[in-house]
Amino acid sequence: MTDTPITPAQRDELAAEYALGVLDGEALARARSLAAADPSFRAEVARWSARLAPLLDDVAPVAPPARAWPGIDAAIGRPQQASNVVTLHRRVTLWRGIAAGATALAASLAVILVTQPVATSAPPVAVAAQVPLAAMLGxxxxxxxxxxxxxxxxxxxxxxxxxxMQADPGHAHELWMIPADGKPRSLGTMPGPRMRAQLPMLMxxxxxxxxxxxxxVEPMGGSPTGLPTGPVIASGKLERA
Incomplete structure (x- = not known):
């Protein structure tokens, strides 16, 4: 299965997932094989790491409770010595940072952009229109x-x-875009923590x-009026990615 040809878009997505460390099974085996044998794939992995790293700035650090350190020491059978506690604290701090980064980047993975080449003959305005956009909703x-x-x-x-994202069997989460005229347009309901959609040309x-x-938050199936009827639980503006 790992020898099955993949498209450039699939290869790009595989590189991003490998950079984030979220692969397993055959996908992980294929990524490791490519990384070992293909310098261009390794470069794609490095590019994704650099591209997504700034998203870590949006993750607020959370300090563990003081009782966590004695509990960890007891669980691993480590003597209660000051030097060991300091060493363990440093290690857990490192892993906490890695975990926070994985959370932010895993979220970004669900919104990976497949970059399309722009013809050199296109006017400057057309090129600007192809800039990827991103938004953090909260x-x-x-x-x-x-x-x-x-x-x-x-x-x-x-x-x-x-x-x-708490599931509610009696309600649905509906996504809206609110352009300059201030009138919300529905982008559809989110069936779970992830959503993918291709926008109509006019939208x-x-x-x-x-x-x-x-x-x-709307009734099951979405808003019956075509406009938000329930509370808005997250929002954010699109910016250049």
Whole structure:
């Protein structure tokens, strides 16, 4: 299976997933094989690591409770010595940072952009229109955070929750775009913590930098009015990725 040819887009996505360390099974075996034998694949992995690393700035550090250190020492049978506690603290701090990075980048993975080449003969305005967009959706009153990413070339939108997204069997989460005219347009309901959609051409023309994305709680199946009827639990503006 690992010898099955893959498209450039699949190869790019595989490199991103390998950079994040979220692969397993055959996909992980294929990525390791490519990384060992293909310098260009290794370069793609490095490119994704550099591209997604700035998203770590959006992850707030969380200190573990003081009781965690004695509990860890007891679990591993380590004597309660000051030098060992300091060493363990450093190691756990390192892993906490790695875990926080994985959370942010895994969310970004669900919104990976497949870059499309732009013809050199295209006018400057057309080139600018192909710049990928991203938005971090959140709310000061809630822990819910989502990452949205949009590729204008394919009109593909991807959204993923970076934190727990509680399922409610009686309600649905509906995503909206709010352009300059202030009138919300539904982008569909999220069936789970991840959502992928290809925007219609007319809607894609309004999907640009500065547009607000919002997530509301609606009845099952979505809003019956075509406008948000429930509380907005997360929102954010599209910016250049």
């Amino acid at each position: 709310d000061d009153q809630r822990d819910l955070k989502l990452m949205a990413s949009y590729d204008p070339a394919s009109r593909r939108l991807m959204v993923a929750a970076a934190s727990d 894609a023309k309004e999907f640009r930098e500065g547009v607000t994305l919002a997530l509301s």
